[in-house]
Amino acid sequence: MGGKSGESLGTVLVAGAANLAIALAKLIAGLIGGSAAMLSEAAHSAADTVTELLLLVAVRRSGRSADRRHPFGHGKSGFVWAMMAAVATLVGGAGFSVTHGLHEISHGEELSNLTPSYVVLAAAFVIEGVSFLKALSQLRREARRHDVNPLRLVRVTSDTALKAVLFEDAAALVGLLIAAGGLLASQLTGSALWDGVASVTIGLLLLVAALILIGSNLSLLIDQAAPEGMEAGIRAVLLEQPEVADVVELLTMVIGPGAVLVAAKIDFWDEAGAAGLEIACDEVDRRLRDRFPEVEQVFLDPTPTRR
Structure with missing residues (x-):
């Protein structure tokens, strides 16, 4: 299990470093342009950074050897920390995105210079793509080792760190496209409504991803059977x-x-x-x-x- 833990640890580290850099860039671009969608994306990346830190704890804790008080090892502690990571995404990312988006829809804040936002979104898409491809590469290797379809493996795998990174990076890539679409629609129509709608949509996307991960970890915590x-x-x-x-x-x-x-x-x-x-x-x-x-x-x- 040590080899798999090391591989998952590397996947989490790459994702965490990417999210931290992206969160800062999105925050600056969002403040410059006054975009709710960009600020939601900044909150999304910040929540993902916290998530990766919790996943690091999950990987390290679950890899500890068995002892007298824990004869079956510490594996389930990884599920606890991974569920806390999913809750962080739910509260920090989804909660902020939905509330901030609704605020912009109702108040209609004016947008200004959006060029930095487009640049940051493009750069973030590349960085998130690299992180997603690393996680996807690990998934495919494990799928070949088990001789199963990668999509089926990601549904039943007990490697919660890998599953969390895959779901979060996939949600991040889709969220970036939604944010770009919201900015473009607001720019073309002159209405900040679409930027607010994009922010709410990003929040709902994070909500779905977080609930799936919470359900998966909860099932593992209550003695889930093997596939x-x-x-x-x-x-x-x-x-x-x-x-x-x-x-x-x-x-x-x-x-x-x-x-x-x-x-x-x-x-x-x-x-x-x-x-x-x-x-x-x-x-x-x-x-x-x-x-x-x-x-x-x-x-x-x-x-x-x-x-």
Whole structure:
């Protein structure tokens, strides 16, 4: 899990540095032009910077080794900090954008020099694009390793840092296009209404992204099972063992980013004997870990089936 944590850490660092630089540039351009959409984008990037700091904590905390008080590791602490990061996006980005946009729609503040805003939006799109492509590259590598579609992987992955960066960068790119459209429409019509509408739209976009991430982390915190495809593969490995007659019950639980616990009640053939049963359990444990690197804990309970 250390390699994946290091890769996610690099992805988060790139995104955090990009958001900090972009937030300052957007703030200056927004103050010069008097654009609510630009100030909303500045708040968006500032919230994303705070989010990346919290994700850094999430990656570092989840990577800590197991100890006596935490025998299954500290993986779930990563989900807690990642959910706090999503809440920061919800409150800091979405809340400011919607309220500031509504204020401009109702009061109609006058726009002035918008050239710096267009320059900053173009530069921000390039920087956010680089950050998004890095996260997308990591996603594709992991998808190839698991032999699944990248879109499916981003939906079921327990690597919350990677998922957060992907969602936030995608929302940032769309938000930049919305802000540019709002500025252009206001400039062409001479009305600040469209700039305010763009600000509200950016806020709603952030709201959707934040709620998705909050829901994802909440599910992981309340003992989410491994993906169905992985569970089916685990069951198949168990049934392939010659000493196994049946899998009475199979339970899985995500215990951290890229970490899964497997607990199964197994009906072994009576002919296996005590020594054969021990060897079979050891072999099943090894095969599960070889086939699924995410499997970190395996518990097998010999349980006879009523036949």
